[in-house]
Amino acid sequence: MEHIRTTKILHHHIASVEKLALTTSGCPLVIQCKNFRIVHFIVPRERDCHDIYNSLLQLSKQAKYEDLYAFSYNPKQNDSERLQGWQLIDLAEEYKRMGVPNSHWELSDANREYKICETYPRELYVPWTASKPIIVGSSKFRSKGRFPVLSYYHQDKKAAICRCSQPLSGFSARCMEDEHLLQAISKANPVNRYMYVVDTRPKLNAMANRAAGKGYENEDNYSSIRFQFVGIENIHVMRSSLQKLLEVNGTKGLSVSDFYSGLESSGWLRHIKAIMDAAIFLAKAIMVENASVLVHCSDGWDRTSQVCSLGSLLLDSYYRTIKGFMVLIEKDWISFGHKFSERCGHLDGDPKEVSPVFTQFLECVWHLTEQFPQAFEFNEAFLLQIHEHIHSCQFGNFLGNCQKEREELKLKEKTYSLWPFILEDQKKYLNPLYSSKSHRFIVLEPNTVSFNFKFWRNMYHQFDRTLHPRQSVFNIIMNMNEQNKQLEKDIKDLESKIKQRKNKQTDDILTKELLHSVHPESPTLKTSLCFKEQTLLPVNDSLRTIEGSSPADNRYSEYAEEFSKSEPAVVSLEYGVARMTC
């Protein structure tokens, strides 16, 4: 009996379903998933194929939030457990950790009712000199009302990373309140009076926006700012870049040249490098010049989120821990209104709003983990798991596009938070090489020379097992680390047992010596010397065994067409199509 393989694909992960031309063996159906899994089916009857095609299309495109998996997912927890889960990440606590409020920064209640900015959170931190009229005035001069607020406060340097959207400056418009607010931000830094305004867009795009009454800050109107473009492309460029990348990598029998020319023409790594360079600019401004930075793009929820979060991660080692990274995502992405539902296409909506902005952020972090293998508490699996769940719609965290919408959806009552589930499985996500000794403000200074950027195979080919190393050093070390902890425990146990025995013996001997003065040599001593060396916990062995050395693995078919033509994995319908988990 042949082993039947079942592949589970969550319906929310389906990005596209495609019916290919009929072949002799049946009708091929290709499912592309948002987690970059590609599954080929061959359905014997065309009619079945058509039916499956239609039902998959329907399943993958939900019209209402309430139909998403998170609203029916039930991990069998009671209300208080669920609420506790949601309280795991507390942003008020996080701002306290950063050191605000303080003498320069305070909590503003201007947006408490989402009256000033619908896509911002309720609680915002601003310079204490910024009065409500200034905030209101500034918000009217900023796209979508997203006025400058604090994103990260560097306690050591007393410098801040702030974020906002583009000014509605057009060719010449000014706004006194906005100018005041920027001045207030620069004055909130007692060390350095000038601050950088970083427009993350390419200069051309920003200039084009002026025609639409938007644009960028005029250095002449703002005292003490230094203006800087960093040239990250917009969501549409990023979307087609990824598409190109996936297309190239999906090619059968891909040649090395096609791979590299495809990688180049997709521009993907160029974009990743641009984001990284922008984040480094932030970190340098704060560390080297002690200057605060204000970051914006157009609406201030895509590139701005990337750059602010990555910049903070370079500056503050807390964000390189598991908990800290969750906090970072909750703060700079979720609370500040990165439109997860639109960017991930959770609902059947405008395909032009879909863009891999968050994926790029994760990739930048992965590149950092490659350059600094000991700086992160978490490992690659952690990043992949988070990526899995921004699309899975299994948990409430990434549903909706801003906090207000999430509150309206009553996510905290109706769905569960992802983070406690990840923490529960924390062992899987720990980096065994992590060196936690480092000081909180150890800055990462990545080198962004081009050759340091590599194709992230484990993300984009996560499910193509034949492409990965057959033995994972990482897993072995991870398990060994676990085993070491267990061994340390064993040693303690054994030592205390031995101590007990010895104590007991000395007592015994004392009493016995009174009775027998001579003690014959123990014959059992010999046997005890032959005590067998035990090999302990064979955890590594299974990991070291090699996948793919069995004939069942058909990796070798790629070496030569002379022997066999490689065909897509055929899963016949009778044996169960990929089971839909709902």
Place this chain on the structure above:
Amino acid sequence: KEICLNPGALSTLDSITLMYPFFYRPMFEVIEDGWHSFLPEQEFELYSSATSEWRLSYVNKEFAVCPSYPPIVIVPKSIDDEALRKVATFRHGGRFPVLSYYHQKNGMVIMRSGQPLTGTNGRRCKEDEKLINATLRVGKRGYVIDTRSLNVAQQARAKGGGFEQEAHYPQWRRIHKSIERYHILQESLIKLVEACNDQTHNMDRWLSKLEASNWLTHIKEILTTACLAAQCIDREGASVLIHGTEGTDSTLQVTSLAQIILEPRSRTIRGFEALIEREWLQAGHPFQQRCAQSAYCNTKQKWEAPVFLLFLDCVWQILRQFPCSFEFNENFLIMLFEHAYASQFGTFLGNSESERCKLKLQQKTMSLWSWVNQPSELSKYTNPLFEANNLVIWPSVAPQSLPLWEGIFLRWNRCSKYLDEAYEEMVNIIEYNKELQAKVNILRRQLAELETEDGMQESP
């Protein structure tokens, strides 16, 4: 003084005997003379217990039959030396088919040779046909893997070379693969090194230069061909004969890599050294010609080509995919690369055994293996994750699985501090694990002793 004025002269010394190895005096005590570490007779003993179909032949004792072969080779038992002499006249450079590898699991073999000299009028050689067929069992088929494309192989006929006509070798099926040679490889290396050394390249330029160098394309071609050979042996149960033109370059890349894939012994340190000794040095890879100037030759050196470096890169690729299956680590490969190009040891001098004999390297210079195989040196090259496995290891040859070998090509251009520290930490964890295991074992024994003692005392 002249050297100060012209350092270039130093790197292009005319006479080999003026080179460093002839003046180098070792500052260490030689425990084991590397010149005698891997004698052909010993290597053959490993096979002779498993098969009696092969024999050692001394036909090339005076290097008269084939100048690039060693004095001792392994050939089919049924073929006598007289026949070998005849076959040698039919093969390029006198390189008649010899045994390269015997697969103990199923008795299949890899043989290698130079191209047959069929020429345009389809010359035949009965002895050659007999020799090749002698290696096949009754009813079995074999594969001839020609490392040149069919086109190149056909063109070779005009120059007196050629390939095995299937009509004359009916039991054999020919497969053409195309592995590049000489200046194409050399240009590839020059381009790659140039790309790696310029840190100002933007992303597009870097990727297009990396692509244009074609280095990884060559890696993929070589690995694919080696996998194909290994597949014939292990999966198809068929013997293979491998050759290109001379049989001293791409042929050796393929035969040696196929052994890495098939043979666990070749993944140990000693086994790998034996492999290099057998499949590269003895087999007559012209190191002196190929590894003279590396990527930095100004003048076009006709024979310069990074054939051996490509081989090492391929081994590194497999090592990366099977990080626990090799007894050695990346540093071992880097060390071999360095010594192949410039060394105080005589091992890689000369182009063949006959040249090495004439130079009296064994008497006048020190063997690299004498140095490397000292325990203190070996520890640098030992892979802490190694756990012997007896399986055939099939690497992936997809471009996504074949990265640039940074340890070689970006060695001086990247900061490896954090990577080195992480490696050290990994070694620490492994060492600590061993320590703990040992300690637990001791404590368990102690406890068991105490328990039995107690038992003794309580029993009377």
